[in-house]
Amino acid sequence: MVNIGIIGVGLVGSELISQLSAHISQNKTSTFKVIALMNSTKQLLSNSSYLPLNLSSWKKDLNTKGTTSNLTSFINYLSESPTLSVVIDNTSSQEIANSYPLFIEKGLHIVTPNKKAFSSDLNLYKEIKEKSNEKKRFIYYESTVGAGLPVLSTLTDLLRTGDKVIKIEGIFSGTLSYIFNEFSKLDGEKKKFSEIVGIAKENGYTEPDPRDDLNGLDVARKVVILSRLVGKDLSLDTLPVENIVPEPLRTLNSATEFMASLPQYDDHFETLNTTANKNRQVLRYVGVIDPIGGKSEVKLVSLPYSHPFAALKGSDNIIAFTTERFPSPLIIQGAGAGAAVTAFGIFSDLFKISERIF
Numbered sequence: 001m002v003n004i005g006i007i008g009v010g011l012v013g014s015e016l017i018s019q020l021s022a023h024i025s026q027n028k029t030s031t032f033k034v035i036a037l038m039n040s041t042k043q044l045l046s047n048s049s050y051l052p053l054n055l056s057s058w059k060k061d062l063n064t065k066g067t068t069s070n071l072t073s074f075i076n077y078l079s080e081s082p083t084l085s086v087v088i089d090n091t092s093s094q095e096i097a098n099s100y101p102l103f104i105e106k107g108l109h110i111v112t113p114n115k116k117a118f119s120s121d122l123n124l125y126k127e128i129k130e131k132s133n134e135k136k137r138f139i140y141y142e143s144t145v146g147a148g149l150p151v152l153s154t155l156t157d158l159l160r161t162g163d164k165v166i167k168i169e170g171i172f173s174g175t176l177s178y179i180f181n182e183f184s185k186l187d188g189e190k191k192k193f194s195e196i197v198g199i200a201k202e203n204g205y206t207e208p209d210p211r212d213d214l215n216g217l218d219v220a221r222k223v224v225i226l227s228r229l230v231g232k233d234l235s236l237d238t239l240p241v242e243n244i245v246p247e248p249l250r251t252l253n254s255a256t257e258f259m260a261s262l263p264q265y266d267d268h269f270e271t272l273n274t275t276a277n278k279n280r281q282v283l284r285y286v287g288v289i290d291p292i293g294g295k296s297e298v299k300l301v302s303l304p305y306s307h308p309f310a311a312l313k314g315s316d317n318i319i320a321f322t323t324e325r326f327p328s329p330l331i332i333q334g335a336g337a338g339a340a341v342t343a344f345g346i347f348s349d350l351f352k353i354s355e356r357i358f
Contacts, residue, residue: 001031001032001033002032002083002084002085002350002353002354003035003078003081003083003085003086004020004032004033004034004036004086004087004088004350005034005037005038005074005075005077005078005085005086005087005088006036006038006087007038007071007074007087007088007089007090007091007096008038008088008089008090009037009039009059009090010039011339012090012113012339012342012343012346013039013088013090014339015339015340015342015343016088016090016343016346016347017034017037017055017058018343019343019344019347020032020055021055023347024052024055032350033050033052034053034055035050035052035077035078035081035085036074036078037062037066038069038071038074039062039069040069042062042063042066042067042068043062043066043067043068043069043070043074044062044065044066044067045067045073045074050081050082050083075087075106075108076106078106078108079106079107084109084357085107085108085109086108086109086110086111086350086353087103087108087109087111088111088112088346088350089110089112090112090113090114090346092114092115092116093116094116094120096114097114097116097117097120098117098124100117100124100128100139101124101127101128101131104128104131104135104139105135107135109137109138109139109353109357110137110139110140110141111140111346111350111353112139112140112141112143112346113141113143113147113342113345113346115145115218115221115222115225116221117141118141118144118224118225118228119220119221119222119228119236120236122228122235138352138353138356138357140349140350140352140353141349142346142348142349143342143345143349144222144225145172145222145225145226146172146317146319146334146336147317147336147341147342147344148334148341148343148344148345149317149333149335149336149341149345150332151226151319151332152225152226152229154321154330154332155168155226155229155230155321156229158321158323158325158330159229159230163323163324163325163326164323165289165322165323166291166322166323166324167289167290167291167292168226168230168288168289168320168321168322169286169287169288169289169309169319169320169322169329170286170287170317170318170320171284171285171287171309171312171319172218172219172223172287172336173213173218173219173285173317173336173337174205174317174335174336174338175205175207175213175218175315175337176213176214176219176285177285177312177314177315177317177318177336178200178205178314179193179200179285180283180284180285180300181312181314181315182196182199183196183269183273184273184276184277184282184283185282186277186282192266192269192270193262193265193269193270193273194259194262194263194265194266197210197214197259197262201255201259205315205337209254209258210259211245211250211255211258214243214244214245215241215243215244215245215250216241216242216243216285217236217241219241219287219298220236220239220241220287220298221236222287223287223288223289223296223297224236224239226289227289227291227296230289232289232291232296234296239296239297239298240296240297241297241298241299242298242299242300244285244300245258246262246264246265246268248261249261249265272300275302276302279302280304280305281302281304281305282302282303282310283300283301283302284300284302284303284309284310285298285300285301286298286299286300308329312333315335315336315337316333316334316335317334317337318333319331319332319333
């Protein structure tokens with residue numbers, strides 16, 4: 001059996017538990033067993049026999065039977081399991097990411113969509129990699145880039161088979177994909193930039209404060225993750241990132257103030273859009289990994305109508321790998337955000353670990 005402890009049971013975590021529950025109920029020979037759950041305030045641990053938790057009543061049980069969250073006791077419980085355990089971190093917590101070396105020391109495997117461990121401090125990233133090799137523990141983080149899309153696994157396969165990566169380009173943010181697909185579209189009803197950001201916010205596409213999307217940091221983290229996987233010691237503080245939040249709006253105290261002030265800058269964005277359209281181009285917010293030229297960056301660009309990124313719809317992600325074997329880029333495209341596809345990516349990584357353990 002594979003004992004599983006899940007940290008973070010919000011949108012993604014709840015969906016993952018739902019997918020696990022369906023799998024376990026439909027496959028009587030399933031090797032997965034959830035024995036521990038944790039949110040920001042409470043944790044629920046199985047008994048000393050490590051029996052599986054009831055996944056049909058986990059929310060109620062966590063609220064009524066759970067004890068105060070304690071990461072140390074949670075990890076110790078998993079590490080003392082008689083069979084190998086996997087910890088799944090569904091949070092975006094830097095504190096938990098900083099604890100990954102300890103998780104590995106305790107003998108745990110890790111699956112996570114948390115980008116912080118792989119895009120923040122370079123020393124932390126290297127320590128995680130070194131300890132996982134030393135302790136022969138697996139760490140999978142496919143969902144950090146493109147949710148359920150096979151981005152990291154494709155890059156890993158290219159590298160391990162000896163291909164040489166020339167460039168990776170992508171639209172890595174579902175939020176910014178939607179915003180610029182709508183704003184810079186060539187036909188249909190035209191809307192102002194602030195209107196589209198407002199619609200995206202209302203539909204839950206953006207962070208509670210849309211500036212957290214428009215500043216490019218989320219895309220930058222994904223570019224750093226891919227760059228490090230290619231073998232480049234890139235960091236957030238050395239990566240050029242274009243923050244498209246108008247400078248006077250960056251220091252406003254609240255998202256409400258930001259949204260109220262954004263219409264003042266509609267003319268600025270409309271000028272960019274009109275110029276692009278006149279040149280038979282569209283606006284797209286892209287991340288570029290350039291391991292040869294060393295010019296990795298995150299920026300708003302104008303792309304010709306013929307470019308594969310120009311035809312993107314909705315909130316899809318698209319990633320193009322240009323390599324020696326694929327001079328015409330290998331392209332991955334699809335939903336790059338959302339609880340269901342992110343949980344799918346996590347679940348897929350869980351299967352990979354299970355297959356390597358047994």
